[in-house]
Amino acid sequence: MSRVAALACVMLALVACEREHRRFSEVAPASGRPTHVTPQPSPNPAEGNAWAIAQGKQLYEAYNCNGCHANGGGGMGPALMDATWLYGSEPQDVYTSIVEGRPNGMPAFGGRIPDVQVWQLVAYVRSMSGQTRFDVRPARSDHMRVKESEQARRPERPVTAAPSGRP
Amino acid sequence: MSRAAIVVAAVACAACGRMPVLDPGGPQAARIATYWWIVFWLSALILAAVVAFLLHTLAHRRVAAAPASLVEDTRVERRLALGVAAAVGLTALTLVVLLVTSVATGRALRSFGGTDPLTLEVTGYQWWWDVEYWDPVPSQRVRTANEIHIPVGRPVLVKTRSLDVIHSFWVLVLQADRAGTFIGRCAEFCGVQHAHMQLLVIADQPEVFDAWLQAQRRSAVVPTDAFARHGFDLFMTGPCALCHTVLGTPAGGRRGPDLTHLASRRTLAAGTLPNTVGHLAGWIIDPQAQKPGAQMPGNAFGADDLSALLAFLGGLS
Numbered sequence: 001m002s003r004v005a006a007l008a009c010v011m012l013a014l015v016a017c018e019r020e021h022r023r024f025s026e027v028a029p030a031s032g033r034p035t036h037v038t039p040q041p042s043p044n045p046a047e048g049n050a051w052a053i054a055q056g057k058q059l060y061e062a063y064n065c066n067g068c069h070a071n072g073g074g075g076m077g078p079a080l081m082d083a084t085w086l087y088g089s090e091p092q093d094v095y096t097s098i099v100e101g102r103p104n105g106m107p108a109f110g111g112r113i114p115d116v117q118v119w120q121l122v123a124y125v126r127s128m129s130g131q132t133r134f135d136v137r138p139a140r141s142d143h144m145r146v147k148e149s150e151q152a153r154r155p156e157r158p159v160t161a162a163p164s165g166r167p
Numbered sequence: 168m169s170r171a172a173i174v175v176a177a178v179a180c181a182a183c184g185r186m187p188v189l190d191p192g193g194p195q196a197a198r199i200a201t202y203w204w205i206v207f208w209l210s211a212l213i214l215a216a217v218v219a220f221l222l223h224t225l226a227h228r229r230v231a232a233a234p235a236s237l238v239e240d241t242r243v244e245r246r247l248a249l250g251v252a253a254a255v256g257l258t259a260l261t262l263v264v265l266l267v268t269s270v271a272t273g274r275a276l277r278s279f280g281g282t283d284p285l286t287l288e289v290t291g292y293q294w295w296w297d298v299e300y301w302d303p304v305p306s307q308r309v310r311t312a313n314e315i316h317i318p319v320g321r322p323v324l325v326k327t328r329s330l331d332v333i334h335s336f337w338v339l340v341l342q343a344d345r346a347g348t349f350i351g352r353c354a355e356f357c358g359v360q361h362a363h364m365q366l367l368v369i370a371d372q373p374e375v376f377d378a379w380l381q382a383q384r385r386s387a388v389v390p391t392d393a394f395a396r397h398g399f400d401l402f403m404t405g406p407c408a409l410c411h412t413v414l415g416t417p418a419g420g421r422r423g424p425d426l427t428h429l430a431s432r433r434t435l436a437a438g439t440l441p442n443t444v445g446h447l448a449g450w451i452i453d454p455q456a457q458k459p460g461a462q463m464p465g466n467a468f469g470a471d472d473l474s475a476l477l478a479f480l481g482g483l484s
Contacts (some may be wrong), residue, residue, distance in 0.1 A: 025455040025465070034172070063409060097212040112406045119255040142331065 019050050023116075043086055044091035046116075046123040050136040055148075056124025057138050059117055068105070071147055074126045077105065081128045081153070089131060089158035095123040130155030192349055193342040194308040194371070195276055202272040204266065213261065285317060286323040291327070291334030291353065293462060294360040295424055300380065301326075309383040310412070312424030313437045314367045320374035332357050334364070343370030346361075350438070359460040365438030384413025387427050387483055398479030401472055407455045407463070413483065423463060430484040436461065444477055451476065 046052035068077030079087060085095050087102060098118050100109030109118070110164060127137045127150045137150040183377040191197040271407040300309040315338075320429050322342045327334075338351030353364040371379065399416070402408055408418035414427040430480050432442050439458050440446040449456070451473065470474060 022460070024459045024461075025453070055465065062420075109409075111404075112409050114466075117464060 011117065018048065021049060022051050044095075044119050044122055046119040047091060047132055048136055049123070050138075053123045053127050053132065053136055053150075054138055055153070056120035056122070056127075059113075059121055060124055062107070063113065063121075065121070066162045073147070080125055082155050083129070083159065085158050089126070089129075091119075091122050091126065094125050095119065098122065129158075133157075151158070173204050180320075184352055191221070191349065193344050198272050198275050202268055205268055212370060228305050233378070254454065274389060284322040286324045286326065288326045288328070289315075289336055291329040291336065291357070293331050294353070294362070294364040294458070294460075295403065296336075296366045297424065298366075300383075307384060309380060310425045311383060311428065311432070313365070313434060314369065314432050316369045316376055316379050317343055318373040319346055321373070338366070338368055339363050343368075346370050346372060352438075362459050363437060363439045363458055365434075367433060367438065368374055382431070383428055387413050388415065390482055394475050395478040397472075397478065398475035401468070402479060407476075410463075415422050426480070428482055428483060428484060436463075442479065447480060448473060448477055463478075 031162065046056065068075055070082050072081035073079050074082070078084070085093070087097050095118060097106060098113070098121060099110035113121070123132060124138075126132050130137070130150070130153050135149065137153075139149075139151045140149050169412045170232070187373055189200055189203065202480070211353045218278075224421045239430050256387055257358050269290035281285065288299040288301055290297040290299075296313050298311050298313075299312075313451065320343070325336065325338075325341065327336045333355050333359050337354035343349075347370055349368040349370065351366045351368055353361055355361075401418055402413070408420060410420040410422035412421065412425045412427065413418050414425075418426075418460065434440065435442050435446055435450055440450060450463075451466055452468065454461050455465060
């Protein structure tokens with residue numbers, strides 16, 4: 001009986017964990033009129049949240065990131081799941097890439113994508129190379145299987161951590 | 168008997184309200200309603216018979232005397248066996264009757280369609296419906312959202328698909344017998360806002376429908392009025408254009424509903440709000456207050472910018 005009670009307690013504790021917490025009404029400073037871009041301090045609020053990363057995965061297609069970066073393997077744009085991080089691997093670096101754009105074709109999405117969604121995209125992009133916690137990475141794709149899931153990928157250790165900001 | 172009363176009350180409730188399931192508006196729905204009534208009356212009959220039998224036995228119960236001997240009375244045994252066999256036979260017969268009617272109803276539903284159905288492609292999203300009126304000529308196709316207009320008397324062929332989770336397209340009218348407005352909804356739990364995933368089906372006379380379809384084919388025009396033009400610029404350079412399409416403009420996002428003819432629609436956010444300027448303003452500023460979890464993020468527009476945006480959107484008829 002006590003074992004059942006202990007199990008119930010563990011389940012209850014798991015239910016209360018932050019992994020799936022959904023904040024719908026987040027103020028979106030980057031939305032509305034584009035003013036000036038103020039990079040947010042790390043850590044990324046979406047980083048440890050499975051739901052936020054899953055949202056990032058949906059947005060990755062909705063905002064046509066896959067148009068250039070494909071499913072992470074790259075195409076017209078650089079690959080996102082290889083070990084090269086042209087502009088740094090920290091959440092802050094990826095955020096800046098999305099919001100300010102980068103030379104050679106990466107458009108600036110600042111003022112178009114709300115901040116909270118940018119952070120979700122950042123967390124998802126980092127989860128592609130195992131930079132986020134294992135248990136919050138997406139475990140499967142909604143599409144035909146074209147690649148292994150983010151969860152199945154081994155975390156990589158970024159070696160080319162270039163200084164953040166424009167070169 | 169109180170069970171029967173509850174059933175009658177439930178039926179009465181089902182027939183009222185905004186989604187009258189027992190008031191079919193087309194031949195398919197009529198077939199389903201007929202089948203429903205067959206099941207209902209058959210069940211009612213059986214229930215009445217069982218209750219009557221129970222009452223009868225209660226009224227005529229006998230105090231059992233101690234059995235005279237342990238030897239079976241073959242006459243009693245045979246009578247009981249006959250009774251059980253008859254009950255089993257009747258039950259099997261009832262089930263067969265229900266099975267046959269069910270299969271017949273299903274076949275009849277499948278054979279609807281006629282020679283020239285109106286073809287729609289309906290795509291379910293969390294939590295709204297994308298509707299495309301199919302036409303062999305791509306430029307003649309019409310895309311709208313959360314609202315389906317159909318001509319009276321013509322069968323409608325709906326091709327359904329979903330781009331995220333499982334949805335279920337439930338509309339009671341797919342060939343309308345009469346003009347009117349009907350409500351459809353998602354019938355498969357699909358997330359937090361499943362209850363707010365409705366669509367309107369508006370059945371019109373064929374000439375009214377043709378005029379509507381013709382109007383929907385038109386692209387939007389860039390407003391000449393300076394104020395609305397400012398709203399147009401906001402739409403194109405701000406976050407809106409990333410998700411929404413307005414035909415005839417650079418906005419071509421497919422993440423959210425097509426807004427080319429937004430002002431002609433009756434509801435916002437898949438039947439959540441009536442389409443008025445005030446509701447639209449509230450929806451743009453803070454959708455999460457109206458429909459928590461919806462995929463549309465809040466937008467921090469200032470009052471002037473918002474008014475200009477609303478002026479532009481109000482012109483999209």
